[in-house]
Structures are given as C-alpha cells and as structure tokens.
C-alpha cells in the first residue's frame with residue numbers, strides 16, 4: 001500500500017493549491033565542504049513545477065516536533081521520476097541534519113510545487129545573487145533561459161570547493177563571480193556588494209534574482225536600485241536568517 005502524506009501536509013497542499021506526496025530518498029551525497037546533493041524519487045513532475053519553484057520537506061526537529069523546510073529544486077529527471085536538491089549542511093538545524101544523515105529508501109513527506117519567483121522571459125540578461133543556498137534555484141532558472149541569452153552569477157562562498165558550476169546550452173553567455181567570504185559575518189553584505197561592483201551592467205534590459213540571507217539580500221536590493229535597476233526588475237526571497245531557526249513552516253522571520 002502506498003504511504004500517505006501526513007494529514008497536515010494534505011491540508012497545507014489543498015490550501016496552497018499544491019500537491020502532497022510521500023517520496024523516497026535515493027541518495028544524499030556531499031558535493032563540497034558545505035553542500036549535499038539530495039536525490040528524491042516519486043511524482044517529480046507533479047511536485048517540482050517550473051524553474052524557480054521549491055518543495056517543502058517535513059522533518060522532525062530535536063524537540064520531536066514536526067517542522068517544514070523549503071528547498072529549491074535543482075534539477076528534474078522525468079524519465080527516472082527523480083529530482084535533486086542542493087542543500088547547505090555546514091550549520092546545525094533540522095534540515096542540515098536530515099540532509100547529512102538521510103539514507104536510501106527513507107520516506108520523505110513533500111509538499112510542492114511552492115514559490116512564485118520565475119524567470120522574467122522579457123529580460124535580455126539575468127543576474128542571480130546570493131550565498132550558496134541560491135545555487136540550486138539559480139542554475140535551474142538560468143538553464144531555462146532561451147538562447148541567445150545572458151546569465152550572471154554573483155555568489156559568496158565560504159570554501160573554494162563550494163563554487164560548484166554547471167553546464168549551459170550554446171548560445172547562453174555565462175559570467176560567474178564567486179566571492180570568498182574571507183571570515184566576514186554571514187549577515188555582512190560587503191562581499192556580495194564587492195562582487196556586484198565588478199559587474200558592468202549590459203545596456204539592454206536585465207532582471208536580478210536575490211536569494212540568500214535576510215539582511216544580505218536586502219542590502220543587495222538597495223545596491224541594485226542605486227545602480228539604476230528598476231524595482232520591478234528585482235525579485236528577492238530571504239532563504240534564511242543569521243542566528244535564528246527558520247519558522248516551522250520553513251520561512252525566515254521577517255520582523256527586526
């Protein structure tokens with residue numbers, strides 16, 4: 001008999017117009033000092049939506065309470081009915097502990113697709129900025145840009161091997177700027193902003209997508225506005241927040 005999702009996942013999915021399913025873990029493999037690639041199987045097309053979307057995974061926190069964590073879909077293999085997530089694992093939290101310790105065959109309660117940020121099909125160039133939590137989403141979104149197109153990544157890393165790359169179709173011009181954090185605080189935007197200052201905006205229409213730490217992406221948005229990018233050409237989503245667990249529904253707290 002197929003395992004059914006938790007009642008709360010079924011209710012949540014109905015409220016969000018999404019789907020709740022129980023998938024299986026295929027593998028969890030360290031790709032670098034701070035990133036695990038988690039491969040899940042089951043209803044991939046149904047759960048993963050379009051580039052930019054994420055899935056909510058239900059986990060148990062150290063107090064035994066059920067919580068959800070959101071992870072962007074990095075890639076989908078419809079033939080194998082599998083999808084991959086790139087999960088940061090160098091901190092301690094229910095999500096990182098799960099990604100490090102998950103075993104093949106484990107059942108995973110998933111709600112998806114989630115998320116509203118998609119690729120701006122009218123833009124001539126696409127700028128993805130953030131820390132390494134943005135890589136899965138940024139690469140899937142960028143790979144969906146039609147040629148001829150231009151994609152730019154400005155990403156802050158703690159370790160050289162976290163600067164993971166991927167491949168793109170011919171006809172896509174790719175620029176990657178990886179900035180070493182060099183011990184700066186994780187809510188200090190200085191590294192990302194110095195990466196931005198190294199990038200000359202092309203003359204045609206661009207769109208910036210900001211994913212990462214709460215304070216850092218707010219500062220990056222202000223810097224992009226200062227550089228003349230229109231507010232409607234900037235989309236941002238805080239993925240996590242320094243010093244605080246994400247809330248049980250998976251989002252970082254928004255207040256000061």
Ligand SMILES: Cc1cc2nc3c(=O)[nH]c(=O)nc-3n(C[C@H](O)[C@H](O)[C@H](O)COP(=O)(O)OP(=O)(O)OC[C@H]3O[C@@H](n4cnc5c(N)ncnc54)[C@H](O)[C@@H]3O)c2cc1C
Pocket residue numbers: 054069070071072073085086087088089090091092093094095096097115132133134136137186237238239240241242243244245246247250251252
């Ligand atoms: C829409 C959405 C999509 C996301 N996509 C991804 C994704 O593709 N890959 C990914 O890795 N994360 C992604 N995140 C972020 C991820 O859900 C959070 O980082 C989440 O907080 C991790 O949960 P946790 O249980 O490990 O840590 P939490 O319980 O939330 O936090 C525990 C502690 O670790 C710190 N912390 C949390 N995340 C990080 C981090 N990345 N680096 C350093 N310290 C951290 C917190 O400040 C806190 O002190 C996404 C978040 C959202 C909202």
